[in-house]
Amino acid sequence: MLWIAIHLPLLSLESWAATLPFALQAPLALMNAQRVLSVNAAAQALGVRPGLKRATALALAPDLLLGRIDEARDAQALLRVAHAALAFTPMVSIGPHPAHTVLLEVQSSLRCFGGEAALLQRLRAAVTRPPLHRLHIASAPTPQGAALLAHWASRGCADGPVPDAPADIETLDWHGASPGRWRQRLDAAPLALLAAAAGHEAALQGMGLHTLGALRRLPRAGLARRFGEALLDEIDRILGVCPDPRLPLALPEVFSAQLELWTRADTTDQILPAAAVLLEQLVAWARARQGRVGRFALSLRHEGRRTRGDLAREAPCATELAISLTQPSSDMAHLHALLREHLSRLQLPAPTLELRLHCADWVASAPPNESLFPTPRSESEGLVHLIERLQARLGPGQVRRLVAAADHRPECASRSLPAQAALGRAEAAIGRGALHGAPTAPRPVWLLNPPQALREHRHRPWLDGQPLQLLCGPERIETGWWDGLPAERDYFIARQGSGALVWVYRLRHARIPEGVAGEAAPGWFLQGRFG
């Protein structure tokens, strides 16, 4: 058994900071019951320390941003880390003590990932995706022992200067699989780290006990009588004397997470960072399920509006933003881009207080193989992503395809339909089939809809004050008597004064189609231009 413990000492601060709609340069402090719980580097530089009172902290740094601790937010952020860790082993559990710790049993995965060092490196890369977390990783043969070592590393780090470079954190972490070394290491651990020692600090101090090793050398019966069975039990579990079964983390079938915004968001730009945090959790969940997201919904809960003259607030309303993907994806960058474009088109009816991300529509499939060189498959996937991005910003009806129809009337022979990102083969075949029966006579590329009525002078059509020179024709089109839009026309190719070729027709019966503006009974119409 080899357990790896990941301890995130600043999880609360980081999960809060990730939802803020601005850069992290501002000094931040997280409060718990009027006391500073943790601070970021900018606040620390101003002299704000954990444990200060709220007024003291604000006196030291007037522009300090204060956040409230939120258990639910922390639990979701920890769950994201646990989901990311599920890529390495099915045995992942979240320990009750110490808090903010994820435990992994990796003995059976070591060979797959090429040894402990390689696995740790990949684990660190997988967990430290944005939002960035400071983390301490320790490994030991028992889960409680690994958790204790990781916690100890964080404690040492918190007391000393804040390490900024990852290398500093690395040296504080401790990994040891050989039994002698990790027991030696644990013997030196301070007793304050034990959960069962809480409340007995003064007694232990008075007895001159500071480390786990000192406690272990004392007679067990006396210890049990003075401090209770819980302390002995915890020490036994740390050292592996008694079994310590853990329940593996179970993944929910449906992803649902919510997040309360730090401040009321008036624009969608302010929502985006918090939505990205939720999306990151969704992607971690989807990857752990080995699935890809087909459709997800972001619902925004708005503040109830106070109507004029009526003091009672309206019931808070919610906006639901459903985003469907043409091809299921678990690519964070793509999902984020889609969400951003959809959010940018959204008009908020009222300031937003809370976000909820829900995903029930996912497909289980192996992730696609990564390829070194571009392949047709990767190109078509990239195209689908591009079309989805364009549709997200411009609207689904703005990306269109031309479909030919078997009709002799030029205005009916082609239609443009909103494009599905992947065109159905049947649809394309019908379009191509219609083209096979298309007339062989030349057709203009550009069609004017509706046709432009032309002035007739001395039996000749005039366009832009110049007579048209008829070059070719007539081609008679007489069809459509069955569907109410009959066409009885003689088409000519004509040449404009500037030299460009146009397609004009003359009504065989002077019946003006509806929607054509012009003089009475003109007879001549311009319908196309040869592009």
Add this chain to the structure above:
Amino acid sequence: LKEKWLAQNTVYKYSIPVDIASAFSSPTHGRPGAPVRPVALLPGSLPLPGAQAAWKAAHAVQLHPGLWLGHQLGRLADHTVPTGFAALDAELPGGGWPCRGLTEFLLPQLGLGEIRLLAPGLVATQQAGRLVMLFDPPAELSAPALAQLGLDVPELLLIQTRAPGLASSASANHQNSLWALEQALKSGHVGAVLAWLPPLLRTEHLRRLQLAAQAHDGPAFVLRPWCGQEAGIHTHPTPAPLRLGLRPVGARAMADPGAAPFPSAPGAEQLSLHLLKRRGPPRLQPLVLKLPSVLAPTHARAPGPAMDGEALPALRPATFVNLA
């Protein structure tokens, strides 16, 4: 005389001095100041200073693919797509529409033959299995007409970025157009792009598109109006490496409206191309191309009693009995 001609025509587009150019060449082929053996290099040339300059010039262009002499056409390091018109290929650097760069067209009006000019290049792109995207076509497109030009119509993608209901202000419409075009160019998954740009575009926006087009492995055509407020646009500098102005070959003045209704039409199928900017010497005379014919012989007026010179007045509605 020869010396004078060479001195006048050896123009370096990039300011690399000749001494550097000769310093890069191999030592057996001479150093600056060393006696040159021109017999092996330029057969038939004379051991004169003029010949030396010509030799240096010939070697300077081998230094870098982006370097060419003023009287030559530029060579493009990237491949090009043949235009389908041999006369045009001969005038374009690299022998076709450039990939990884914008090609700018200036159009005085819609429907000059621009699609017929571009169709062979687009067909070649589609036959290579790549997508063709049309951004903001200014009018409705006819599927049968495009199919007649050889295009695979169901595989064309039309992007409308300037729909009236989409955004209220014109600047937002501009932004959408430019954003969508840039996304397509940057994605690297689109074969060819054909975009009708919004009028009155700033040069910075076009430069940004040109930078995006450098990631796009295929031709990128942008079409801009050349009339009205933008009539003088061809004098403005452009970041696109190739710029062509299109004009129809003018019709004869039709002085007599009562003349024969189907006269012979010289120049009706032709397009006059002004090569306004290219990597190479300026071409002052427009290039006149013969476009694929729309006046097909089967549909052109055939001489006969029914379609005689007097046929057109006979087509007046009054001569028909309307039973409807």
